[in-house]
Amino acid sequence: MKGWLIVNGFLNSEKFEEIYDWLIKAALQQGIELRKLTNDQVGSILPISPKNTSWKEKPDFVLFWDKDVYLAKTLEKEGFKLYNCAEAIETCDDKALTFIKLKDTDIKMPKTYVAPMTFDKEYKDYTFLLQVEGNVGYPMIIKENKGSFGEQVYMVNNYYEAVEKIKNIEHHEFIMQEYVESSKGKDVRIHVVGGKVVTAMERVNENDFRANITNGGSMKKYTPTKEQEKMAVEVCEKLKLDFAGVDIMFGKEGEPILCEANSNAHFKNIYDCTKVNVADEIMKFIKKDCKTDN
Known part of the structure; x- marks a missing residue:
């Protein structure tokens, strides 16, 4: 099995490169050859019109670890199978679209x-x-x-x-x-892959209303409640996400309130916290899902 890992060619950071390496290593463990390509490399060889029917070798799938929605949609038009799909990436990358998409569901969100x-x-x-x-x-x-x-x-x-x-x-x-004052400086990050919760952590920041680790927050392993798990899985289902990091806040009575969903959430921190390698779970899911489609 062969795949493309699409990343952004203009993000030059050790933090991002580490994530890409983890995904490539996880793919190898599943017997998958995952080739890293940047969005500027791929975009330059994709014609907008007409449809390119002369591909010498197409990958079995594309792991789209970027937010270049136009490229994602173009690849889908060319018949490529994307994880996550272009629609899911576009919705998660725009907080207004996320809210609109989930507005008429039973998923609780802030006003x-x-x-x-x-x-x-x-x-x-x-x-x-x-x-x-x-x-x-x-x-x-x-x-x-x-x-x-x-x-x-x-x-x-x-x-x-x-x-x-x-x-x-x-x-x-x-x-x-x-x-949401009851969740000041704290939330739960739940990683969902293939409709199942694979790991979770609680993030706490005593000095900021935001719980993000990059803003000085700390983390600890966390066992989500059934209600939190249900929300995280349902969010992914509604947003058509194959995998995601779902951030959930605490309501006044401890009830889950959605903060946001991340279509390509970084997983280094949660590995350090829980020792669960989300990259492994993603590649296992892709391998199984591709075989099912075939």
């Missing part, structure tokens, strides 16, 4: 409002903010639609802070959410 689109970098009228604050109050969480490691997530304590923050993020689209 969320999508900021109105503007053609200018700065809003000329903030009436919408007054309407939102009346429903969610302060503190309020403002999240840029696209962001990672909690770096584009902000807390504002009043109208003036909110306006200033919105001005600072300029043209970036964003959502506004109620602050």
Whole structure:
């Protein structure tokens, strides 16, 4: 069995390279030859039109470890089997789309409002903010639609802070959410592969409302409740995710509240915490799923 590992050609980081190496090694253990290719390498050989029917050798699958949605959709048009699929990646990479996709389900989320689109970098009228604050109050969480490691997530304590923050993020689209105080600085990261929970950890940060390890949080092995497991699996099912890291907050009574889902969640931290190698679980699932399709 052969596969392509698509990564971003413009991310030069030891942290990312380590993840890619783990995936390639996990593939070898399953008897899979996984070839790493960057999105700029692959994109340059894919015609937009007409459909390329002259592939000399196509992989059995593509492990798409990037957020280049246009490339993912193009590969699917060419008949490639992607893990995760383009739709799932696109939805997870946009917090507004994630909320919209799950809006009419029984998955509990914070009250969320999508900021109105503007053609200018700065809003000329903030009436919408007054309407939102009346429903969610302060503190309020403002999240840029696209962001990672909690770096584009902000807390504002009043109208003036909110306006200033919105001005600072300029043209970036964003959502506004109620602050879940009962989960301040803590959440649960649950890794799901093939519809099953494979490992989980609790993240705690005493000095920040965000629990992310990159923001100074600590981690410990965690056994999720049945309700948390059910939510994590259901989120993946609804978003068409073959694998994901699902972040769940704690409600006032301990009930699970969805924070977000990550289509290509880093798994080095959770390995250090739990000794479960998510890369192994992903490659086992892909191997089984590809054989089932054939």
